[in-house]
Structure formats: structure tokens, C-alpha cells
Amino acid sequence: MSYLEYTVQRIPTGPRKILYMNWPLVLLTLAVAAVGFVMLYSVSGGAFSTWAEPQMKRFALGLGVMFGVAMVPIWFWRNVAGLAFALSLVLLLFVEFFGVTGMGAQRWIALGPIRLQPSELTKITLVMVLAAYYDWLDVRKVSHPLWVAVPLVLILIPTALVLKQPDLGTALLLLAGGAVVMFLAGVHWAYFAAVAGAAGGLVGAVFASRGTSWQLLKDYQYRRIDTFLDPSSDPLGAGYHITQAKIALGSGGWAGRGYMQGTQTRLNFLPEKHTDFIFTTLAEEFGFVGSFSLLLLYVLIVGFCIHSALTNRDRFGALLTLGIAATFFLYFAVNMSMVMGLAPVVGVPLPLVSYGGSAMMVLMGAFGLVQSAHVHRPRSRG
């Protein structure tokens, strides 16, 4: 049985593909994006054109990208996975030398009016290349040290590049996303145990290196960790953000203070309220009901992805879908933990809601891949 065979016989073709897409997922995506528009309108103080309008335009573009990607057969994406990964590595290197510095880090490439953030792209291409690798690899060799080393290298190269920008949050997300795909592919437990041990040692080293000549992180990164561990130590300095975010969240109560009525947001007590901290505005204005509802939407997106993956007999499609779902999960879980004071402030946006072009576009592309895997999944012959 070749792919060609079942393609011809079972896989929908042409515009009919649209009918076979994972529509609940599409609708959930639309719902989350809509929450984003509503919140962006609120944080701009009722100005449509500040953030909400550009965000809507981008989302429309993103939807186009998603549908476009979804129409292309999944095996095409598998075949270009290596190329896409290589391209993102090149872009990362390009950022290293020609990137625009913002917020103390080199993250963007200016392409005319578009500011491209290659690290965002890399999150998905890394998952793609790993899924393709494990699709190609003999299932029995998965835990062989040599075949474990290959994906490790694939993960560590972009991680190192991103860390050098420096962008600790994205680097950690890359590591975690890669590890999840390896885990799903069936790599032996012992490797993960070993890595966990090593990570513990690394954390020790990071703290030990502080103030020495071989300091591993930048000073501001240490300060973020300090303030995460004890925000009250510096209520007007770096801990200010966390404290104010918690006040905003907490003051929302059960039903919130009402749309556009959040004083913490409106009076600028919240930092980066349109990007990383937008969840606090939602929580302040719509309370527990609002924040729980958004979390539920996210969980449903991840749930539909997992369901789609587990019913997909194509190894690449399944691994890719699960990897993307895991990456998406990491996005919102880390962002929410961060604003709720459960994790240090590492600069991870709230997916589909935070204002920002690169992340939105890459995510929509990723959902396009999920849809492609869904549409082009192998159907058993009755």
C-alpha cells in the first residue's frame, strides 16, 4: 500500500477538503482570537485602531495562512520539514548579526513593515523536524543513544541561538517542546530522568555562577528570578509587575469589575498590558468567570488536537499535532503561571490574545499543519 493509493481513494481532494477540516478547532481558535480583540479594545481605553484593529487584520491574514497550509497535503510538510528547520536556523543566525535590538535582546528582523521573530518560527519548525525524524526512524531504534543524540543536537542548536539573543523564555519553550516530541516518540524514560537530573545541576550552576566572571545569565534575568521568588522584596522595582498583576487578578473577584472598568488596567498600574500581561486585564474585568472560561477554551483546543492526533494513524501527523498542541499548551500555561505569580516573568505572550504579529502568524500556520494532518490522515478501508 502506498500513500498514493489511499490518497487517491480515501483522502478528500480539492475544495472538498474544507469540509473535512477539524471545524471545532477552527471555531475555538476564532473564539479565543475574539476574546483577544475584546481585551485589546479594552486595554487601549476604548480605541479600536490602537491594537484591536491591527490584531484583527493580522488574524484575518493568519486565517488565510491556516487554510492555505491546511490545503497542502501533510506529506509535503513532512518533506519540507528539514528545509523549514534549516531556514529558521539561518534566520536565527541572521538575527544574531543583523537583528533589531528590543528590550535588551536581539529578536527581530525588520522586513519592510513586518518585524519577523525567527525564534517564534523555530518553535514550530523544531517540532516539524523532530516529528519528521521520528517518522523516518525505525521505531525500535528510538531509544538507541546514537539516535537520541541526533534530536538532542537538533533541539540544542536553536536553543543556544535563542538563549544568546537572549530570550530565556523562548529557549525554555524550545527545550520543552522538543523534549515533548521525543517523549511522545517513545524515547526511554531513563533519558528524561537523566536530563532532569542534569537540569537540576544546571540550575545549581546558574545560581553558583552569579556574580562570577563566568556568569551564565544576564543580570536582569537573575533579578527576574529573585523577584519571582520573593516579589515583596522589591515592590516598587522589578517586583512591581508581579505585585500589580496579582492585585489586578485578585480584585476581579468572581464576576470581575466590568468591561473597561478595571482600574488597574485603566490607570496603567499593569505593565505590558496589551502583550504579556493581557490576561490580568481579562481577569480584572471579567473575574474568575472570565479567566476560567478562557482557560477552558485553551484546554478544549489542546483537547481537540490531542483527540485528532490519537486517532491519526500517520506517525508524522500524530507527532506533529501532539507537538504543536504541547507547544501551544506551554505558551498559555507559562503565561498564566507567570502573571499569577507561579513562574518567573520570562516574556511569553498569551497565545492568540496578546498583541503581536509573529507569534500569531506562526501559531495560525501551526494550526494549519494540525488541520492538514487532520484532513490528510489515513482512513482505514472500511
Place this chain on the structure above:
Amino acid sequence: MKRTPRDQAESERRITRRGLILAGAQLGVVGILVARMRHLQLEQSSEFRLLAEENRINVRLLPPPRGRIFDRNGEVLADNEQLYRIVIVREDAGDVDEVLARLARLLPLETEDIERVRAEIYRRSPFVPVTVAERLHWEDVAEVAVNTPALPGVNPEVGLSRVYPLGEDFAHVVGYVGPVSDYDLSRIENPDPLLQIPRYQIGKTGVEAKLEDALRGRAGTRRIEVNAVGRVMRELDRQPGQPGADVELTIDAGLQNFVQARLGRESASAVVLDTETGDILALASSPSFDPNKFVRGISVADYRALTDTPLRPLANKAVQGTYPPGSTFKMVVALAALEEGVIKPEETVWCPGYKELGRRRFHCWKRGGHGHVNLIDSLEQSCDVYYYEVAEKVGIEKIAAMARRLGLGAQFNLPLSAVARGLTPDKDWKRRNRGADWLIGDTLNAGIGQGYVLASPLQLAVMTARLASGRALEPRLVRRLGEAEQPPAPARDLGIDPGHLRLVRRGMLAVTNNRRGTAWSSRVELAEMKIAGKTGTSQVRNISAAERESGVLDNDEVPWEQRDHALFVAFAPYDAPRLACSVVVEHGGGGSTAAAPIARDIMLAALSGGMPPLEAYPAAQRREIGDRLRALNLRQYRNGEDGRGRSRA
């Protein structure tokens, strides 16, 4: 990529298993997130709501206008004047340097002022108003206001500042306000939050300090919403405060002005009381100072000038100064003796110029002695020997009791700074404070108001008022506090035989109206203004035996600070007393020459309600006194000056 069906099945099985493990782990994380949401938003919600409110709401105090102080006729003694402050707001100003340059053409700004303002403007947030100039009057601000279109971001702001229109006349009574010091705050329990306002002023001395709580009023509040950088977004509500209570004093500003001017640059003080009510009509201490200087912040040089002089301008000598009353104490001794029945008015004492006690000689001021002296003579001529004898007979305890009955040694409850108690010594006092027994010699010294006896000019005036009225008058300074009238304290009868009082008053009349009286030269010719008084000369130094041998030095021959204090107490008119007064001139020499003329002028001014009538004076003195009175720097004759020191900030 062909796979065996076995491999395919193994792959699917593994992905499914691990996928489910991952999903489980994710659900666990979601559980943690939900638990955290619940904790923050449901369990701690009210605390965070409170914190959010604290974040956004600032309470600003609205200082109430301070109560004003008036004299008994409604003349303003302490007022609030509107002073303007020019502020600039960077974000509205645009080109700050240009605007400041234009301002400098309208206001007297120094280069360093401009530099200071510039530095502050750029240090603060762009919306914070920065003060460019303050303590400006409307005339200065008017030009800025007219030029507003050319001065974007520049605004005049109005504030209230204390001003004392009568300046020096009331520096001691009314006192002055000044910025709250750390010391002030440390003395007050639960200080009013108003006191924390930068440059808020509270009473420092006098009535301003003692009636501070009533004068201050209660602060209003303004709740405003601010954003994260402190910019005011809107006012939420406003609660008006309560303005400070106005105070009306018993002082007559016109008389006070006359008294202050009459004391001149002497180190002296005077008190005038109403013998009906105990009202303090005038209470002056000189030299005085301009209290307005303290409101603005007195310069170091000016302050030095006030502290580095033996004349002590800052002290309110009328209540803070205590002096041996000298011969003005003789009425006390005489009354004590009459009440005890140890003397009869017509009984005489032989005065050879001294009294011997053991081996000690107590001298009379008149070296040759007065000869035979009865009670009236003794007051008229102020014979010391008579009082040595009488004091010895009546004893210190009775003298002290009579002194207290007449108000000496009492601390009157007046809203003035450091009201002195004076000292009315007795045996018990000496044992407790000096650890020694009372000696007869002490009694003799006390008999002529020397030794341990100390009294303030206010107490001497009260004593005289009580002698004149026969009632236990209490001095009163405040007539009305806010809406509440302050009635005079009911003055009960002193319980002294009216006949005895009449005798003493007759003796005092003789002092000023008999040719042999010590204050004969300060007599009054008009019958309806007849003054009865008593001179006093209190010794500051001990006169040694050697000096007495070679002849006691005249006051003119010793340094100023060793000269005697001159005292005079008086009441008038003699037939129906309305007023009592005391005058003390520090180191002025004799009471008859230094204090009595001042007291006469003051009494005549008080009785006539204006300038003393010249026909009240003996004809021979009229020209000289007329010249002297005209030379006084009185307010109603000062033209073109409003008495309000004014300067630019």
C-alpha cells in the same frame, strides 16, 4: 516510508500511551492554574480589591482657613491674606526655557532660581506643577495673568498666608505662626494629618500657639483617582472641612498701640486691666519685633539681632518677666497688718532711716529717715522702716496669704506663652526650696517687696485691680472663641474689710497727689481722671556696707544691667475705679521717675479713649509732654504705611 504492520501498531500504541500521559500531565497543570485562580480571585479577592483601591485613590487634605484674631472692637490682629504662587507644568509649557525666559521678564527671578526650577522640572513627571515663585501679591501676579497666552503651562495658584496687620503691637500677645518642626510633631500625640503638609504653619507663640486647636479648624478631604505615575485622573468626592474659629481678644488695639509706642525702646512692659471684668485692655512688652518676619521665614541675621541683645525683644515680659515688686508690695503688707489688727491707721512708727535687727541694719531708702510715719504717710512716702516694723509684727505667713489673695504667686489661665507664676515665699517654701529656716530678716526684706518675693507685671496689675475693686478679679484675654462668648469669671468679694481697702487706696492717692508723695510729679489735674498709684524700685544688686559708707552710687553711675527696676502700679479714676495698670521698666532706675510718667500717660490714654488730654497734666509739664506725645510713633498718625511688611518671595 514503509513500515511493517507490527511496527505501525507499536508506534500507534506508544504514541497513544505517551499522548495520554502528556494529556494527564497537562490536566494536572491546568488543575494547578485553576486552583491558583480560585485562590487569587475568590479567596483573596477582597484583600486585592482593597489594594487596588489604595493604588488608585489618593486622599488629599484641604487645609481649612485659619481662624482670624480680632481685638475687642473688631479690628483684625491676625488675618489670612491671599498669596499667589506661580507654577509651571512641563507638558503644557512646550518650550520650557522660552517660557521661563518670558516669565523672568515679568517676575523678579534670579538666574539661580531659574536653574533650580529647570532642574526640578526635568526631574519630575511632565504633569507635575513646579513652583517658580511664591508669596506673590496680586499686583505681581496680575501681569503674569494678563500674559497667559504667551506663557503656556504657567498658572497662578492661590493660597492663604498669615499676616499680622498691626505688626509689632501684638507680636507678644497674638504671637506668630511658623512651619511645623520635628520638635512640634514630637510633642503632639496623634498629630493632625494637616501638620504633615509641607510648609503647613502652626502657632508658635502667644494666642496663636495656645489656641492652635481652635484656630486651625478641621481639614477637608478630597479623594482623587490617580494613575500609576501619579497623574490625577479625576476627583471622586470632596468633604469640606471646618474653618478655624475666629477669636476675639479683650485687648483694645488702639490702646495697645499707644502703650507699645509709649514704652518705646526701653526694656519694659505694661498691663492695663478693666477693674469691672478683669479684661486685659493692653498687654505690651518692649522692645517688640515684627511677627510677619517669622511667617515668611526669618533670616539668620534678623533672628540674631533679636536674640543677641540684653533687651530680649522675643520675651513677653508682661507675663514672663518676674521682678521683686519692691514698694508696690507695701499695700499687701499694710492690708495683712490691718486685717490682723496689729496696726492702727493712725499709729505712727519712728523712722530714723534704718531699723536694727541684732547686729544688722535694714535701711530706709531715705538716708535721713522719715521721722514719725502713719499708715497713709508710709504709702505716700514709701517708708521702708514702717514696713520693716509692720512686717515683723504681722509675720510672713499672713503677708504671703494676703499676697495670694491679691493674685500674687498665682498662675493665671491665659492663652499666652510661658505665663510666669512669680513667687510668694513663706516658711514652708524656704524650708523646701532652700533647706533653711525662715529668718526675721527674710520677713523684713519681704515687707518691702524684696528678698524672695517675685511678681510679674500682669500679677501686679491684677493685684491693683483687686485692691481697687475689692473683688477677686481674674484676668481675661479672650472674649469670644468661635461662636462661644467667654464670659468673665465671676469675681467674688475678696473678703477684706472695705474700710481697710479704702485706707490703702487713700494712701495710694496720696502717692500721686500729695506734695510729699513719691509720684507727685506724675499727678493728674483733672478730677475725673484722678490716678492713685504706688511706686516701686526693686534692687537688682546688693549694696555692700563699704559702698554704703562711701555713699550709695546713683543709678546713673552704674552699668545699665545693674540699675534698679522701676515699677508703678495704679488705678483710676480714684472715685470710681475702672482701670488698673502696672508698668515695669527694667533697669529704669526709680519707679517715680521712670515708671510713673509712663503709667500716667497710659492711664490717661485709656480713660480718654484716645490721646491723653493735655489739660490733665500740671500746667508746667504740658508743653514738654505735648511734644513727647506728638513724637510717639502711633498708628493713626502713620500715613501711607499699612503696617504690613511686604516683600517678594
